[in-house]
Amino acid sequence: MYKKLFIPGPTHVREKILQAQAEPMIGHRSQEYADLQADVTPKLQKMLYTEQRVYLYASSSTGVMEGSVRQASTKKVLNTACGAFSKRWHQITAANGVPCHKIEVPMGQAITPELVDEALSQDDYDAITLVMNETSTGLLNPVADIAALVHAKYPDVLILVDAVSCMAGEKIEFDTWGLDVCLAGVQKCFALPAGLTVCAVSDRARERSQQVPNHGYYFSYAQMDKRYEKHQTPATPAISLIQALNAQMDDILAEGLERHWERHKEMAAYVQDWARRHFALYSDENYLSNTVTNVENTRDISVADLNKELGKRGAMISNGYGDLKEKCFRIAHMGDLTLDDLKWLTGQIEDILGL
Numbered sequence: 001m002y003k004k005l006f007i008p009g010p011t012h013v014r015e016k017i018l019q020a021q022a023e024p025m026i027g028h029r030s031q032e033y034a035d036l037q038a039d040v041t042p043k044l045q046k047m048l049y050t051e052q053r054v055y056l057y058a059s060s061s062t063g064v065m066e067g068s069v070r071q072a073s074t075k076k077v078l079n080t081a082c083g084a085f086s087k088r089w090h091q092i093t094a095a096n097g098v099p100c101h102k103i104e105v106p107m108g109q110a111i112t113p114e115l116v117d118e119a120l121s122q123d124d125y126d127a128i129t130l131v132m133n134e135t136s137t138g139l140l141n142p143v144a145d146i147a148a149l150v151h152a153k154y155p156d157v158l159i160l161v162d163a164v165s166c167m168a169g170e171k172i173e174f175d176t177w178g179l180d181v182c183l184a185g186v187q188k189c190f191a192l193p194a195g196l197t198v199c200a201v202s203d204r205a206r207e208r209s210q211q212v213p214n215h216g217y218y219f220s221y222a223q224m225d226k227r228y229e230k231h232q233t234p235a236t237p238a239i240s241l242i243q244a245l246n247a248q249m250d251d252i253l254a255e256g257l258e259r260h261w262e263r264h265k266e267m268a269a270y271v272q273d274w275a276r277r278h279f280a281l282y283s284d285e286n287y288l289s290n291t292v293t294n295v296e297n298t299r300d301i302s303v304a305d306l307n308k309e310l311g312k313r314g315a316m317i318s319n320g321y322g323d324l325k326e327k328c329f330r331i332a333h334m335g336d337l338t339l340d341d342l343k344w345l346t347g348q349i350e351d352i353l354g355l
């Protein structure tokens with residue numbers, strides 16, 4: 001049976017978007033393709049409030065996380081960890097032989113400007129990694145405030161942001177905040193099938209990249225730039241997904257960006273309130289995510305059984321991530337889900353559990 005996905009990626013994809021991928025194939029060196037990339041890129045720049053470059057990579061987000069740390073630093077990278085995905089960026093940095101150090105807070109807590117200040121003052125860093133929305137805990141880090149601190153006190157430090165589970169669901173003012181890299185796979189808030197990653201890159205990050213020897217080929221900004229002005233990519237792009245992305249961006253912009261951000265806040269407030277009434281919220285109340293809620297399983301229910309029952313009714317939620325399995329469950333409220341969808345879902349959960 002078809003299950004509507006309330007998991008934090010991949011998310012529910014509308015029929016119209018599935019159909020947008022079914023266009024006849026076009027050559028990636030044809031004018032039709034260049035027109036497509038030229039059409040979609042300004043829409044992404046508008047959504048990210050940036051006039052700098054936005055690249056499209058045929059890759060999941062993890063590939064671009066790797067590519068970005070490989071070309072960010074000639075000194076040392078500070079990795080900040082507050083959950084599974086931010087920890088992973090440290091593993092990726094280390095696995096590529098890039099000198100790095102990790103600071104970590106317990107799960108459910110945020111990375112703060114104070115913590116970053118203290119850490120950056122200890123060594124000669126020239127880049128920092130941040131996960132904006134930590135999907136494993138349902139927590140939104142104060143990226144704008146951290147970026148302001150970094151610019152004020154550590155002007156050489158590039159700011160790399162994994163916004164995988166909040167780009168297109170949360171306002172990100174790339175230029176005003178002064179971010180250097182901000183990336184997201186499209187299978188989360190963009191509500192597209194998986195396989196494409198959107199990545200905004202600042203001019204200064206592109207300059208830094210030139211100074212980093214052996215920074216790789218596939219994700220290299222210099223390689224992307226060889227084709228950027230022709231509205232092409234060096235390797236074959238994910239053409240069908242870019243067609244779907246173009247259709248989705250039209251709908252996001254037609255909804256209106258402010259209304260779009262507001263819809264996510266409304267859904268988040270509803271789910272958070274429901275979780276407080278029937279369970280508890282896992283993460284620090286001051287930093288709750290607007291795209292995914294991590295509910296603490298205070299009633300000791302079987303999350304696996306609940307999900308099995310939900311499956312019979314056409315829905316799927318996520319168990320807790322890693323060590324939080326069965327201790328928590330996660331409800332995503334991102335992409336094309338609506339407040340009515342969330343009301344229906346919580347109604348089903350109440351019915352199944354007899355709440």
Ligand SMILES: *Cc1c(COP(=O)(O)O)cnc(C)c1O
Nearest residue numbers: 060061062085135162164165185
């Ligand atoms: C899902 C997720 C990733 C991994 O993305 P892939 O597209 O599967 O590579 C990384 N970071 C965060 C915050 C995520 O939510």
